[in-house]
Amino acid sequence: MFEQRAKIVLTRRWPQQIERRMAQLGELVVNTTDTPMRPEALRAALLEADVVCPTVTDFMPRELFSDLQPRAKLLANFGVGFNHIDIKAAAAAGIQVTNTPGVLTDATAELALTLMMMSARRTGMGERQVRRDQWLGWSPTHLLGTQVSGKKLGIIGMGRIGTALAHKARHGLGMQIIYNSPSSLDEDAARRLSAQALPLSSLLEQADFVSLHCPAKAETRHLIDHKAFEKMRPHAHLINTARGDIVDEVALVQALKQGQIAGAGLDVYAAEPQLTAGLMELEQVVLLPHMGSATVETRHAMGLRAMENVQALLAQRPLLDPVVKL
Numbered sequence: 001m002f003e004q005r006a007k008i009v010l011t012r013r014w015p016q017q018i019e020r021r022m023a024q025l026g027e028l029v030v031n032t033t034d035t036p037m038r039p040e041a042l043r044a045a046l047l048e049a050d051v052v053c054p055t056v057t058d059f060m061p062r063e064l065f066s067d068l069q070p071r072a073k074l075l076a077n078f079g080v081g082f083n084h085i086d087i088k089a090a091a092a093a094g095i096q097v098t099n100t101p102g103v104l105t106d107a108t109a110e111l112a113l114t115l116m117m118m119s120a121r122r123t124g125m126g127e128r129q130v131r132r133d134q135w136l137g138w139s140p141t142h143l144l145g146t147q148v149s150g151k152k153l154g155i156i157g158m159g160r161i162g163t164a165l166a167h168k169a170r171h172g173l174g175m176q177i178i179y180n181s182p183s184s185l186d187e188d189a190a191r192r193l194s195a196q197a198l199p200l201s202s203l204l205e206q207a208d209f210v211s212l213h214c215p216a217k218a219e220t221r222h223l224i225d226h227k228a229f230e231k232m233r234p235h236a237h238l239i240n241t242a243r244g245d246i247v248d249e250v251a252l253v254q255a256l257k258q259g260q261i262a263g264a265g266l267d268v269y270a271a272e273p274q275l276t277a278g279l280m281e282l283e284q285v286v287l288l289p290h291m292g293s294a295t296v297e298t299r300h301a302m303g304l305r306a307m308e309n310v311q312a313l314l315a316q317r318p319l320l321d322p323v324v325k326l
């Protein structure tokens with residue numbers, strides 16, 4: 001199938017070392033502008049290259065694949081989430097999709113923990129005060145947050161990242177873990193984490209912190225909506241390092257304004273990099289720029305894993321991380 005040098009397109013810049021290794025696999029074309037590619041450019045890449053390596057910033061809806069007879073056989077996604085790609089349409093066009101599970105688990109769980117701490121301890125507000133030269137000095141009542149240790153953490157989606165967060169929160173901070181997930185933890189893991197599976201509504205009613213770790217799909221779109229906020233405790237914080245559209249952000253702004261919840265820590269947004277109106281003005285929300293997996297080690301490992309999937313295709317071996325089996 002690949003008698004000639006394979007053509008591989010990277011839609012963004014990758015860590016340099018991995019780019020160099022990818023260049024050894026074939027003719028490498030890198031989008032050196034390092035800005036999201038437009039649909040026409042993505043379609044051209046699918047027509048001209050054997051492998052396209054997209055990221056979360058490349059929207060590949062059904063229309064992108066329609067009436068297409070692509071040369072591409074693989075979308076080796078640089079990232080674990082693949083909700084930006086219409087998998088069915090890609091499959092119908094004969095293109096397999098792989099992702100990079102496993103290698104970004106700890107980095108993302110760490111960021112969820114960071115957001116939980118930041119939101120609970122009002123660190124964003126504190127930092128803004130210091131930087132703006134608005135800090136008037138220590139006082140017994142200045143910027144009082146809420147303690148995290150020993151509190152109840154509700155995890156929605158107990159996959160790799162949810163479980164890693166549960167582990168860090170349970171064993172690092174003595175938090176009580178409750179969770180809601182399509183499949184339950186095995187007995188051993190549930191015992192180690194003292195984790196209790198609950199229906200979503202009970203989790204929302206009980207948790208001091210709710211952290212989202214489910215995939216973005218039709219069933220989870222706006223899972224956290226105005227009804228969910230009504231159930232949450234007024235002192236609770238919502239943490240989202242998964243995908244923006246799991247939360248109805250308009251309802252979130254309203255819930256924060258009305259004091260239905262105390263705060264939120266967000267790393268992902270429905271229309272990145274645009275923010276839903278009202279979010280920016282709220283002091284009690286921590287806003288980060290989709291950086292859950294942004295460590296040198298992790299981005300390196302993600303590149304490597306995507307590369308290994310490309311190598312498997314080129315060597316006509318089974319793909320390591322197909323998101324669906326064709």
Ligand code: DGY
Nearest residue numbers: 056078079080081293
């Ligand atoms: C992921 O891997 O899904 C991260 O969100 C970056 O795409």
